Amino acid sequence: MFFTIALVITALLQLNSIGIFGGIKAGNKMLWMYESHKNALITSGVLWLVLWILSELLLGK
DSSP states (O other): OHHHHHHHHHHHHHHHHTTTTTOSOTTOGGGGGGSSHHHHHHHHHHHHHHHHHHHHHHHOO
16 A cells, blocks of 8 residues: 555656646746755655655554
8 A cells, every 4th residue: 555655646746747737837836846956855855754654654563
């Protein structure tokens, strides 16, 4: 279950990054996480935290 959720989240982020959701025009609010290095680092940190919490809940002892 955890791996399925992780793959879905990753797939959605990848589809968003290539412009499937909202296009690739300048000013697209869905692409804010890819507009700067700082935003990409924040997004990756949040993704790591979400996956960590999910793993603790779904795979925990």
